Amino acid sequence: MEYLLNRYRTLSVLLLAILAQLVLLAYQVKSNGEVRLIRVWAVTAVTPLARAIESTRGAVSRFFSDYFVLLDVREENKRLKKELDRVNMDNQYLRSELDTADRAKSLAIFQSRSPSKTIAAHIIGNTTGSGAKTVIVDRGSASGVQKEMAVITPDGIVGKVVDVYPTASFVLLATDPSFAAGVISQKNRVHGTLKGQGGTKVIVDYVQNEENVEPGEWFYTSGDDGIFPKGLPAGEVTSVHPGKSKKEIILSPSGFQNGLEEVLIIIEGVHAPIPELPAPHQQIHVQPPPPPETSSAQPGGASGPPAATAPPAVPLSDADRILDRYRQLGIAEKHEWGVRGRGAPDFNLPLDAAKPAEAPKPKQNQ
Amino acid sequence: MTEFTDTFTEPRRKRDAASRFHTAAIIAIPLAAILFQVYVPQFIKYLSYLELPLLVTVYFSLMRRSPIAGVLFGAGIGLAQDSLSSHPLGMFGIVKTLVGYFAASMSQRFEVENSVVRLILAFFFCFFHQFFYWVLARALLGEGLDFDPQQTIVVSMLNAAVAVPLFHILDKLKVTG
């Protein structure tokens, strides 16, 4: 017997280890509960290490970039300029501030300009494992972070806080399939729901086919979702197709364009207006990034009255159209409805002929 | 320990010998591997395919040659990895427990110092790891992740390729004598 126990000691340990973990899993699955304590320990233990690494890396990379600038100023200058141009186009808020191409500085500037109260956070890790697109940031409940807070960069939205630990938080990225946020188009103020797809692009759902959305147009947060304050850039439309019952809109999320290192967590959001078509800070002569396959809708100053007043494209029934038609006929013939006037109007008057001139020239009928 | 001295020193029985490591190394190396996996892929996307914690599990299990140690090792690393993930605790734990156990069992039958053996074993365990994780996620969590065998093979091969030099470096940390 002892022999058997000895023989199967390893096996027992293995089975015990697996059993224990299965029970742990079962508990989590069944109670939908969280074994928070273990996570809190783990995250809290890892955070300072990760933060240390991150700051070391930051310092080292800064040192090296300075070093290389000195080493080969021209080369680096070229690269920087290129980078600057890109950032310049992408970043609507910081165009004048980009001389230094210092992201940290621009972040700070954005932070001070933004009406919302934000705190800056470093991304210190990805969550392991496949599936969810989640990153770890180095700010947690100790800094006032709460679940469901918005995470942004000056370029746009990044995601939302899904888990908070004392010194760190998990941020669900906008590209995750379970992410959704309310957005509104800049031109026609079309409301929709931004949804992650698991890839690099996101979609805007629930936009009716009747609505007008163009490639190259920008979407901003609408504030409808209760997470993001209104007026933050969300992304640029890369393609629009009419779908079966609603439009299929693909968006390139702007928050990720320049890589993710530092982000802002919105502690207290303040809704801001959606920028009018000629983007804000007009003193800088840069349009919002040109669409890849230019729709060339409004070059430069040609954007006269903003189309923001366009009526919502609520579908009309035949009844509405016929009523409108008769109303037009009445106007064309200067008919006052229900008043004796000059007698009954001619309801067979061709409307187009009647409109321009008072004297109608009805099309000759046989 | 004395009764094993003969086994230990006998050249023919070398593959049955357990390597020993500093406790510090045993704690620091997995931690570093996990940190690497959490931290580095945000700068170099492709490195997210690298399963360093797994390779470390495989390495220690292979070299320690004790299934019990392998089990505890795998469970430890797996759970640590779980707690930094967004899925329920235990997923990586169970998978890595099994990997640790099997790796240690294998070590008793193969010449684990041999690079070719290491390459093959690393490949096998990577594939097993990915596959079993998928099975677990599907069966236990009802997550309908897709399993792409082709991609898994490629990823496993990459990991195996990294495993050989990595194991070689880790060999240096062995406490000899």
Add this chain to the structure above:
Amino acid sequence: MLTPIETERQVPETPRQLRDDTRFALGRIVVFQYLAVAIFLLLISGFWILQVREHAANDELAERNRVKTVPLLAPRGKMLDRDGRVIVDNHLAWEVRLGRENLKPEHIDAIAAGLHLDPEEIRAKLRRFASRPSYVPITIKQELTPGELAFVEAHRDAQTFPELELIQHEGRLYPRNGLAAHVIGYVGEVSEQELDSPEFAKYSQGDMVGKFGLERQYNDTLIGIDGQKRVVVDSLGRERQVLDDVEPTPGHNLQLTLDLDLQAVAELGMEGRRGAVVALDPRSGEVLAMVSRPAFDPNLFATRIRADDWKNLTSDPGNPLLNRAIQAQLAPGSTFKPIVALAALESGAIDENYTVRCGGSAVWYGRVFKCWVKGAHGPMNVHTGLVHSCDVYFYNIGNKTGIDTIAEYAEMAGYGHKTGIDLPGEAEGVVPSTKWKLRNFREKWYAGETISVAIGQGALTVTPLQLAYAIGGLAMHGVWYRPHLVKGEDPGPPRRANLNPANVDRVLDGMYGVVNEAGGTGVSAAIPGIPICGKTGSAQRISNQLAKSVKATKEMKDNSWFVAFAPRQNPEIVVAVLWENAEHGNLSAPIARDVIKAYFDKKARQTMPKTQQMALFVH
């Protein structure tokens, strides 16, 4: 988690010779080990399935987390006009339901805020449905706006508000501006009282049923049969697999007799006014147009109507929820005179030559009754009496005919009874008679009352629909088809009255004169080339209730009535117009005129070649 290395022992503690001797046996043991692991895993999976998954499945709660039943809501049938043009359409909409087994009470405030609801309303609803099984979700909002959709989508993940469920359905799309609102009616969520009644037993909470108008009358035709699909969802809430799928059956479309052309013209004629227009085809009883103003916007009801919208509608002094076309019971005034004339002629109380001299007023039973005209009409016969609507003439013939004969003919024409139109809530009106008075007031009829009734006043009340119906049947020489709104519906055999055609023609000639003779009260309804007959009427706003408050009546302006049909021979359309508080009788005539013009213009259009029609009218 790691055992110190120093204490770690090498596994094989078996005697060395055993190992050496029995490699074969060792191999077998290893195989046995793996087998044991496999069996163990098998057992574990069994344990898992039994204890975690199956247990949860019995639990219904977690089952729904994995296998979800998604209702596929059937669209209601559309409503089309007589030419197949769409009056009531559907559009894609979303509703949100609260899955109660996941519900955390502390979430309600946040959910209510995001959906612009009153949290107390949700709580009250939860309490009301507390007795229902908890796996039945309750609908808390329909027709979500894009913003509310975004809110639901952003929060319905497992970590935030997993109790939110999003369901797609076809929402009702009604015409704007309340066009034909009273005819169409509206749908609404089946109320809890209704749910308790057997009529609605087949519905469940959140179902949309017809509440008013045709939506209610033909609810069973319009409503579809909901389908459902059972899907497997993963822990992220994504659909992975459809287990089974029962397609919804859409409701049947309803083709109405309404003609949108005429309806539109009638609507425009009544815009900003209070009253009703009814246009019928007297040859079939088909309702061509029916307008009641002020109207309401049925789109407000397409969802659950907001409490303040409902309050506004019900407290509006104009009473927009009243379908005046079938529910306004008002004195018909002079539009009743053709019936009185017919009764007098048919009963032999007078002959066609009977003449009365109008001196501007007359005394009956000790009371002075005035003619509406300032001055006097002079000598009047049946024809001129109708053309000039001379009150004194009708006092005389009414008195000669007697109240019971007048009542007999009035009822023959359809007054005092429901016409039987396929709309809920039709009013009957009142045709007073000696019997009526005895029955209702236990009083004798006073002859003086007959004088008032003779000019369409007194206790006599009619609805606009009854007026159109009565005159339409008269125009058909005594054939009354039941008015109806659904095309193809069998109106049943008409009511026929055995009338002397000569007498009817005398009355109809008078009505022709009203519109087409100099001095006629309805000349503003004339259209060159179309023989229109009509009759104006202006009536004091006397209803049984209001009659008591004399002060109120004095302050109210008269109601203006007009009824007309065309052509004089073989009439095709009859139009009744009520314009409340319009002051003067002939003011509503142009409204009827425009509707009749629209009818004949459309008829002309339909004889044009197709291409020209298209050019004229782009639908």
